Amino acid sequence: MEKLTNKEEEIMHILWKLEKAFVKDVLAEIKNDKPHYNTLSTIIRNLEEKGYVSYR
Template sequence: MQKLTNKEEEVMHILWKLEKAFVKDVLAEVKDDKPHYNTYSTIIRNLEDKGYVGHTAFGNTHQYFPVITKEEYRTGFMSNAIENYFGNSYKSMVSFFAREEKISAEELREILDMIEKRK
C-alpha cells in the first residue's frame, strides 16, 4: 500500500464520508484554506493512479469513489507505523502511549479484558 500525503489522506476521509463525489463536492467539504479546483482534481487523479479511488464518467466529468475501505487503509497504515516506529513491537507501541500519558490504566485494563475474552 502506497503512502499518502496529508492532502491525499484528507481527500480520502472526505470520499469515505461522502461515498461518491465530484471534485466540487470534495472541495465543498474542505474546512481550511481552499486551494484551486484543479489542485484537488490532480490530488484525486493521483489517488486513482495509486489505486485508492475509482471513477464513473458522466460525459466530461467524473464522479469518484473510494476503492479501499477506511478499515483497510487503517490496517495498512498502522502496520507500517508499528513496523517503522516501534520495531514491529506492539508492546513498544503500547508502552510509548503509556509513557506519553495517551492511554490510561483503565483503558489498558479494558484492552487486557478484550484479549482475555478472545482466549
C-alpha cells in the same frame, strides 16, 4: 500501495464520508486551506493512479 500525503489523506476521509462525489463536492467539504479546483482534481487523479480511488 504508496503512502498518502496529508492532503491526500484529508481528501480520502472526505471521499469515505461522501461515498460518491464530484470534485466540487469534495471542495465544498474542505474546511481549511482550500486548494484550487484544478489542484484538487489533480490530487484525486493521483489517488486514482495510486489505486485508492476509482471513478467508476
